[in-house]
Amino acid sequence: MIRLTKALNAWGTPEFEGALKQEIEQLDGAQLPLQQGLKTGSYALAGHKAMLISTSEDAGIIRVKAGIFYSGILTGCACADDPTPVNEESEYCVVQLDIDKQTAETAISLLAE
Structure with a gap:
């Protein structure tokens, strides 16, 4: 389970x-729905940046909407004579983070935006 303790401690x-941006950017890309958020590529690459869009509170939860900037590639067949160049493409997705105000446990889901 993901815990965003520094963000919770800095709430308000x-x-x-x-603190939130730093913790999101330190997460392993596999902990975020980057692969599911791809628009042009077929494989999400490591390294991402976060942008806070909005925050709200609801029944013991801090709800955050954040934009994630990252890169993806469109992979070819990986054959020795494959002429397809491997170019990085800029990707962007929006996620919702629900941070429990007691435990800092955080659920992350991809938003369709």
Whole structure:
């Protein structure tokens, strides 16, 4: 389970956005729905940046909407004579993070935007 402890501890302060972005950017890409959010590529690459879009509180949960910028590639057949160049493509997806205010446990889901 993902725990965004620094973000939870900074909730309600001016440091919240920075703490949240830092924790999201330190997550392994496999912990985010990057593969499912691909629009042009077929494989999500490591390395992503986060942008806070909105926040709200609801029954013990901090609900965050965040944009994730990352890169993907369109893979070919990987044959020795494959002429397809492997170019990185910019990708973007929007996720919702539900942070439990007691435990910092965080559920992350892809939004269709």
